[in-house]
Amino acid sequence: MSMNLLNIARTGVLASQSQLAVTSNNIANANTQGYHRQVAEQSSLESQRAGSEFYGSGTYISDVKRIYNDYAARELRIGQTGASEAQTTHTKMSELDQLFSQIGKAVPQGLNDFFAGLNSLSDLPDDIGIRGSVLGSAGQLASSLNQMQSHLDGQMKQTNDQIVGITDRINEISKELGHINQELMKSQGEDAQLLDKQDALIQELSQYSEVNVIPLDTGAKSIMLGGAVMLVSGEVSMSIGTTPGDPHANQSRISASVGSYSQVIDGSKLGGQIGALFEFRDDTLIKAQQELGQLSLGVADAFNQAQKEGFDLNGEVGQDIFKDINDPTMSVGRVGAFSSNNGAGLRVNIDDAGQLSGNSYELTYTAGAPDPYELKDTLTGNITPLTLNGTQLDGANGFTIHINTPGLADGDKFEIRPAAGAAAGIGVVMTDPKGIAAAAPKISPDAANSGNTEIEMVSIDNRGNLNFPLTGSELTFVIDTGANTYEVFDVNGAIVGGANVPFTTINPPTISAYGFTFGVTSTAAVTDTFTFDLAFAPGDNTNSVAMSKLSETKLMNGGTSTLADVYQGTKLSIGGKTKAAEVAMGSAQAVYSQAYSRVQSESGVNIDEEAANLLRFQQAYQASARIMTTASEIFDTLFSSTR
Incomplete structure (x- = not known):
């Protein structure tokens, strides 16, 4: 009987040792990011028959389980994706809002100064000093528009660089997950440490994109991005990267490749940080650039047209103050041709800047169709059929499209941005103050x-x-x-x-x-x-008065906005989006926190609970050790009785 007691005690000591080891490991990793609590499951050994009765033979550790809830982990990934997307959107919108509110205030100030100079010129139309000041204000206005465009270009480059940085990190994670899958296949997914590392990488991946996890029978996991792109399949890892945009090279796209196969991915549909960056760039930043260009075209067109309606100080018809709106430096980027095109290129000529909307358009040519040339507003979705007159397409508001020979091919497609390049190209071309046409x-x-x-x-x-x-x-x-x-x-x-x-x-x-x-x-x-x-008459101020009144004339957006309204509208739109992004970020963070708390409640380490377990298993160990001592004493007594 004492030998059985000794064996039972031994199993108790070993089981308690295992329980103490698991509990100690939990306590040691209480602050380890991504660690999942482990529990040692203890079971009884099979009973042994002695006479007509069955007696227990001890205990053993049947399994060491990693506490993991698939549903809670999925909710945490979804919450992480939403929170990261909202945080990125808010950060980018805040940067843009700050740009328009601080650096960008030079634009409306420059416009006000220019109009103030024209008002002063109306009082003394033959004063050379005032005329020089007006030209100086015009130059400052053009410079502020140039500077603002430069900052927006910087935002574009920064956003593209962030996309590149994220794709590089995703590739690193993809390779690591592939290697982990290989190791997990060896243990049939039983290595808790590898599983924790795998989950930590997947959780990080969910910051960058929406992630779908597919468990495999081999113990590995396949990972999909955005519900459509397989990033990891077993031990096979796919890589993603950036390629020049089509039709605009400066708008990077994402492509996924494995071996010789490659496909372009719509980054805006991936969610997470990548989705937020693409949406910010394509829906907000480019729109802001377009509207800044629209303002630049409006300024140049309005005052150059006003000049033609007056006489300068030499009695000649007024010449342009600003660069012509169709100058090559003012029209860079108006047409983007898709790489799949087979026909000729296009040129866009601005006829009336006041009719422009600041939107982008998609032009498609379908040979043999009732309306072969269709212009689609990419914001509103409205489609306008265009009429071909010679090599010119008519029917668009404020601009005409000129087709280079030999013409378009069936299926050719272009993106038209009438205001592109204007804010970067605007400048003052008049150098002689006498050239201002104050008379009429x-x-x-x-x-x-x-x-x-x-x-x-x-x-x-x-x-x-x-x-x-x-x-x-x-x-x-x-x-x-x-x-x-x-x-x-x-x-x-x-x-x-x-x-x-x-x-x-x-x-x-x-x-x-x-x-x-x-x-x-x-x-x-x-x-x-x-x-x-x-x-x-040199003292005639009729035309300068007319030019000064352009400050309150609704010249833009088809006669619904003043020049200042165009910029103010852009600023207010960005401010509204920034506030909405702030609200969305708060909501997303709340969802994430709730999901995180649930995971921690199930898989996290509770120090108080583990401390109580430590004391309980320590007492069990001591009790088992005491049984061993008792068994030894009984054995010694039996030996003594036979002497």
């Missing part, structure tokens, strides 16, 4: 005109011409846009220069006569009348 000619349309014909001064060629129209000797032009002819009458109604004089119809149609040239634009074949008084 008096061109009066007849009350009976159809309204279909518009004229625009092109140049003053010879103020010494005998019939040059001055106050008291005005000239009246009767223009027939159907026959492309005109007649001129003096103040007494007498015809000057003959009847039905033809004028050039070369685009744009122009009439040059009696010392000046003007352009004619008409939307119908009509006969309209205009009276010209081109007298010039």
Whole structure:
């Protein structure tokens, strides 16, 4: 019997040792990130028969279990993905909001200073000092737009670099998970330390993207990103990387590859930090760049057009203050051709910056379709059929598209960004302060005109011409846009220069006569009348007053916004998105914290509980040891009794 007691005691001591070891390991790893609590399951050994009774033969450790809840772990991954996505969105939006609120305040300030200078010029239109100040303010405005675009470009580069950094880390995790899977296959998924390491890597991966975990019979796990991209399948790891965007190379894309196979992934659908970065870049940052470019086009177009309606200090028709809106440096990036295209390229010409919306468009060509050329607004989804006139596509608001020879091929697709490049390219081209057109000619349309014909001064060629129209000797032009002819009458109604004089119809149609040239634009074949008084006085401020009033004129977005409204609208939109991102981040963090607490309640180490277990197993060990002592004493007594 004492030998049985000794064996029972031995099993008790060994079991208690194992329990103490597991408990000690739990306590030692209480602060180890990703550690899952372990529990030693203790069972009784089979009973032994002695006579008519069965007696227990001791105990043993049947299993050491890792406390793990698949559902709780899945909820934690989902919470981690949402929290990381919301945090990244808030961080990026806060950076952009700060950029517009601090550095970007130079843009509206520059616009205000420019208008203030024009107001001062209206008081003293012939003051060279004030004129120089106006040009200086124009230069500051252009510089602030250039600087703002430079910062937005920096945001674009930083975002792309962050995407590259995340993909590099995902590749490292992918390789590590592949190696862990190989080791787990050897132990059929029983190595708790490897499982903890695997879960920690998967949890980190869930920061970067949505993660789906598929347990395998071999003990390994397959990992999918975004529910569509297999990153790890058993011991096989796929790698992801970045490639130049299509059609815009500076908008990096993500591609996944294994062996010789590769596929492009829509990064915005991956979720997590990657999804947030793609959404921020494609939906907010590019939109902000477009709207800044829209403002730049509006400024250049409005004041260059205003210049053409006035006389400078030399009595000549005003020339551009800013670069022409279709200057090559102002039009960089307006057209992005997809790599799958087989036809010719395009060129976009801005006709009226006030009609632009700041949106991007997708142009597709489908040979043989009722409307082969379709322009889709990528924000609203509205589709506009375009009409081909020669090599020009008409029908878009504010711009026309020119097709290079030999033409487009079926299926060709382009992304059109009318305002791209404008904020980086805008600059002041006027160097002589005398060039500011503060004065204005008096061109009066007849009350009976159809309204279909518009004229625009092109140049003053010879103020010494005998019939040059001055106050008291005005000239009246009767223009027939159907026959492309005109007649001129003096103040007494007498015809000057003959009847039905033809004028050039070369685009744009122009009439040059009696010392000046003007352009004619008409939307119908009509006969309209205009009276010209081109007298010039250095003290005339008519056109400078008109230019100063552009501050409150709704020139933009189809006549619904002022120049300042365009920038303010962008700023308010970014501020609203930043606040929404802050609220979303708070909600996502709450969901994550709840999921984390659940995992900790099940798998985390409770020091108080483990301390109590430690004391309990220590007492069990001591009791088993005492049984061994008792068994030894009984054995000694038996030996003594036989002597």
